[in-house]
Each structure stands twice: as C-alpha cells, then as structure tokens.
Amino acid sequence: MNTTMRKRYSSVMFILALAATLLAACSGGNGGNGGNGTTTDPANTPNDTGSTTPAVTTPATPEKPAPSKISIITEYSTGWPPKPDWAVWKWLQEETNITVEQQTFASPESLALAVASGEMPDIMHVYPGEVAKFGPQGAFLDLSQHMDKMPNVKAFLDSNPEFLTRVTQPDGKIYNLINSGGGAGNQLVWFYREDIFQKHDLKPPTTWDELYTVSKKLKELYPDSYPFVFRHGIGTLNTFGPSFGIYPEYFRDPSTGKFRYGANDPSFKTMVTQLNKLYSDGLFPPDWLSMDYKSWTQFMTTNKSFISVQYVGQIEIINNQLTEGKLKFMAPPLGAGDKAYLPKATEDFGFAVSSNTKNLDAVLRFLDYMYSPKGKEVQSWGREGETYTIENGKKKFLPIFKEANDLRREVGIGTHGAYGLLDFDAWIALVKEDEKEPYIESQKYSYPLAPSLPNLTKEESATIVTQTDQLFKHYSTSVSKFIMGETPLAEWDAFVSSLNQYGLPQILETYQTADDRVKK
Amino acid sequence: MNTSIFRKIRRDRAFLVLLAPALIFYILFRYVPMFGIIVSFKDYNLFSGIWKSEWVGLRYYKMFFDNPDAFNIIRNTFLLGLYKIIFGFPAPIILALLLNELKMKRYKRFVQTVSYMPHFLSPVVVAGILVMILSPSTGFVNQIIQDMGFEPINFLQKADWFRTIYVSSEVWQEIGWGSILYLAALTSIDPQLYEAARMDGANRWRQMWHVSIPGIMPAIVILFILQIGKIMELGFDKVFLLSNAATYETADIISTYVYRMGITSANFSYATAIDLFMGIIGLIFVYSANVISRKLGDTSLW
Structure with missing residues (x-):
C-alpha cells in the first residue's frame, strides 16, 4: 500500500508505444511498406472507403476522381478550435471528392506517439524540426517520387527554388511541403497604447534606453502597472534580438553568410543588460517566464501594460476588447547596430505524408489541389455568394465576417492544414482600414534573413541532438538568471566561454557543413 | 501426501x-x-x-555520462527523492499517532477525511493552484508577505525554492492518505498492552513511545524499504509543470529529461538507456535497505 501509485507518464507512454510497435510489427507482416521507400503502386491500392467505382488505373482523369476519405492531424489552436463542419473542408470535398477527417495534436509528444505506434494519420501538419526527427526514420513518404502525380506541386517548387531547397533533404528526398502565403500574419511586432502616451505627452521609444525611461515614467504614473509586457518567456528574445541586429540562437549572418550563435555576440549582452535594468525596476511582470495568453490579455485590456510585442493580428483583437483607448504599431526600438529590425516572418510548417498511408492516391490529389491556382483561390476566399460577393470586379467578404479572425474561427480559412498556398489579400481584405498600418509598416523592418536551419543528414542530426538540448537548457537558464539579476552581469564572459563546453562549436560546424552542401 | x-x-x-x-x-x-x-x-x-x-x-550509456548535465540531473533526482523521504515519510506516522490519541470520534473522522482529500487531486490541478497562489504579482501568499512589510518572493522562478515547494506540496497531498495504513496498524495493537502500561504508571506520552510505536514498527520498516526503492522515481507531471527555464538547475530530473530527449525528440534508445540505468540504481537502494534492516531487526521484505 504505497502512497504513490502514480507512475511516470514518460515510462508508461513509452511502454505503450513500444507495445504498439510490437503489435504493429506482428500484424503488419505483409504490409511491405517498410522504411525503404518502396511504396505499393497507388493504382492498385485498395480503397478503404469501399467506393463502388472500379479502381481507376489511369490517374490522368482528374474530372471524376473516386470519392475517398483521408485523415489529417494539425495543431489545436484555442483561438480557432477546429470544427468538423468548417466550410474549408466542404469546399475541398466539392473540388476533389476527398472527405477530410481532422484530428489535432493533444500535446507536444502526440506526433512522436503517433509515429511510434505506426497509427499515423494520412497527412500530418508538421514543422521542419519534426521532419528532421521522423523523416530519416522512415515515418514520412518521399514525395519526390510522386511528383508526376502532382503537377501543381512540381510547378510551385520549380518556380520557387527557395522552397525547393528548404524541403529537399541531403539525400534528395522530399518529406514535407511547406505552406506559403500566410507568413505576414506570423509577423511579430511592437505596439503601444497611443491614448495613454498622448495623455501624458510621451513619445513612443525609438531606442531601448528610451524604452527604459518611458516605462519608468509610466510606472510612476501608474504604480501598480507593468508598463512593458511580453508573453513568450525566454522565447521572446527571438523577437527582441533583431532590434540588436542578431537572433539569439543559430542563424546565418546576413553579412558573412556564415552560421553563428547569437548569444555570444556583444549585442546580445547589451540586450540582456537592458532587460535586466527593466526587470530590476519592476517594469515588466516578475512572472514573465510563466505568462500565458490569458494573463497577457488581462494585462493589456485592464490598463496594466502599455507597450508590448506580439503577433500582428493581436493588435486588432485587443483593440476590439478595449473599452477605451487604442493600440498602435510601434517601430522596433534600436538596441545596438545601425538599424532596429523585426524578426523575418516565415512559415515553416507544412504537410508530410505517412509512409504507410493506404490512401496514397487521394493524398497526392489533396496535395496537388492545395498547391493549384484553383485550390489557392477556393481555400483563401471560399465561394461566391457563400463567403464573398464581387463588387466592381473585386472580391468582397460578406458582412457576417467582422474581423479577419472570423475567417479562421467560422470557416477555417487560413488555419493549419487547410491551405497550401494562401492568398494573403483575402486576409488583409478583412482587416479594418485603420488596422492595416501594422501589416504594411512592419515589412519595412524585416530582418534580411529568417532563422531557418539547413536540413541535416541522419548522421549529422544524431551527433548534435543531445548537445542541442543541453545547450538550449544552459542558454535559457543562464540568460533568464542574468535578466533577473540572480547572476551578476560581471560573470557574462564566463557564460560565453561555457557555451563551448556544451558543444557549441560542434553544432555550428554541423550546420555550416550542411549549409555549404546546399549552396553547392 | x-x-x-x-x-x-x-x-x-x-x-x-x-x-x-x-x-x-x-x-x-x-x-x-x-x-x-x-x-x-x-x-x-x-x-x-x-x-x-x-x-x-553501450553507446547510449556513454552518451548520457558524457553529457555535462548528467551529474546535475542525477543529483536533482536523488535530492528531490531524498527530501521527499526525509520530510514525507515521518509526516503520516506523526499524523496517525496524533489522530490515535484523539478521543472525539467525529472530529477524528473529519480530520482524516479532510487530510486525505488532496491525494485525489490531479497533479495538473495542484500545479495550477500553486502557480496561482505563489504568483509574485497576483498570488495571495505574496500579498500576505507584502502586507507584513517584506519584499514579494518570486517563488516559482527561483531555483532555490523549487525543492521546498515541490516537497511541501507532496507532503500536503499525501500525508492523510499515507496515515490510513498506520491507523489500521494502530488499531490492531492489543488494548491489554495499554492497560498494562497504565498499571505501571506510564502517561500517554510514555504509552505512545513504548506501546504504539513498537506496535507499528513492522509496518514502518516495510514501507520505508519500499519508499527507498522509489527514491529515484518521482512524479513526472508535477515537476514538469512547476519547472521553467529559471529553475532547471534544481528542477530538471531524470524523468523530465527523458521526456524531452526520449519522447519529444524521438530518441527512444537513449531514453531507454537512462531509464534502465535508473532502474538498476533503484534496485540497489531497495536491496541495501533490506540488508540493513535484516541486520538490525527481524523485519524485512524477503
């Protein structure tokens, strides 16, 4: 009778995963779809949904495809929880005769467990990190073998060599297709409370020193406020970094083209010093490391905070909740160097296909449609009369859609998995006239490069996987302690040299090798 | 036959x-x-x-020991488990002895029920409660501290506080539940022993010391050996939910590391190697505790 009957989740889940793999290995003897990339001929793949149409042997008849059903797994967003009756899936069904069953990731390990059990949905909406983890293991289908069935995808990749580079693995395989067009919505921007600043005759800060003095002023005026608020904990440094001319972690230096680590740059120290100053004077909330979206919203809507960084769409969302006052876009304050930047917004997520999918034909049709001009139009705008009308030759959304976010919430437009190519004009069409400024202004401050990493070979990623975790842990612990003043800044040099002990040179060298290989 | x-x-x-x-x-x-x-x-x-x-x-075993964090992670796990035993093991015994001395049946039952209620709370809920009440800006603990004229303490973002918070919340959660077994053991003590002790002039304190405690000693020893075996085995969920970048120094334990490396990074071999290693250490602990207890007294697991 012991008190702790609870078992560690990790071990239980691992055991379950193992058991599932064993079962899968036993029962799937004649699946013949191992990790060797030898896929069965799609034309002969029996159709699960029991369609009555005789198997189409020539896939070159796109007019009347057999009805099929595929499953897709995507993130779960609390802002726009997926609904089975989202119109995006209906349109897709009308266009391609494919019914989509959408599942969502319950937690960070969901994908790992799905892969480990072999019970993968047909399509998985994944990030490059996950592709690097599971692709070489054989979880995902090599799409480069199937380009002949996806002429639109091929055309898209051929006309966008940058995308082709990002999805091509060192051995030439393609495990994922990155989405495109929604990137500007992922832009992180600075903004401030225009009315409060005007009331006290304050100017929005243009440098980090001014950010400090203005915040100090505001704290005097509103003693129980935290003038500056941000909610991604240590990850927010990725947004602050470019105003000091760097990204905090691995990135390609725009001037030299070489891979670097931001945290050992002198500008990074300047940034930490500034944040430490703000923290010591109580100018941002002491629980910044555990701030979530809800408490961030509370700070913003109850006049507790006046300056923030967040996704560009949040300005409008918060403005709609404010009873009085207005948030306004703010140029990033300069911290170091000669120009203050914002991080370059990118989309790096996209589709990957399960290597043991039983609906290969339908899956390829799904992907091809998503990257076709027709698919782009329908998945971005919807249907005339249903979501938009045409006025003076221009599409206009129906008045039931009040803000851009309604498109996601009500019909699923622009949500993960529901588009391959997005027409961003559709999105911006719903942004109110006076809320468009941040979208346009932010483009002027975009950092020349996104912090994207080159694809590694299986051996390369195996050599650095533990170091990457150690280094990240060391980085985030040390930096948060410097910011909170628990480690004096005098010990900064010791921190910088300790990075090498955690394998930094090896990681950088690995990325550099991979990057040079791509450039060749 | x-x-x-x-x-x-x-x-x-x-x-x-x-x-x-x-x-x-x-x-x-x-x-x-x-x-x-x-x-x-x-x-x-x-x-x-x-x-x-x-x-x-042995590649993955080597990989773990080459990791500069390995020592830190093992130490964190061990210390957290050790503190949990030092503070968490005697607590239910004391509670059971105290309850045993109570004369008011109703009050005793009430205390018992209230004290074992937290056992049924999910760690997620407990972590949520802790984050709320310990928050430096809105939590009531810090409001009291401030009302008394002290500086607020940023409990959950100080590595020094992590073990205290974790261990005390574990004690709070498990004290009542743990005492049930000892209470059962106490009722099985022959009342004649107490009568005899009273005849010899023992006060209640003496009765507890010379009758109650020896009476439940076998139960204490067995449970202690079992606990020792679990010293490296801590609830993953609560540690995971209460830790953040600022407290990794004390809060990163084997199971959170295995979760990060093994499950989310899909490095199953590495995670298994670490877990097997931990299992062996746990076995060594139980075995040595058993040997010691067999040498000292006559109670042991086998």
Missing part, C-alpha cells in the same frame, strides 16, 4: 481466479515491456523494428 500440482490447482481455483487479474496486469505491463530494454543497446529505428535495428552496445 503427494498431492499433484493439478489437484492443488483444483483445490485453490477460487484463489487463483482472484489472483489472475493482478497476474495478467504484471505480465502484460511489467514483464512483457522489459523485453524493450534491448533497444537501449541498439540504434532503434521505429520502422525497421527492434530486431533489424543496428546493435550499438
């Missing part, structure tokens, strides 16, 4: 049926998965399967 095995089975069939569910559970979920430890010696590929994966020997 040479009863054949079949006759024995026939005779005890009712008991065997009763035993079956537990037996099946252990075979299915404790023994069959043990086969999985083989992946810790292989470069396990999910799609090639266990047999076809390449044999790499």
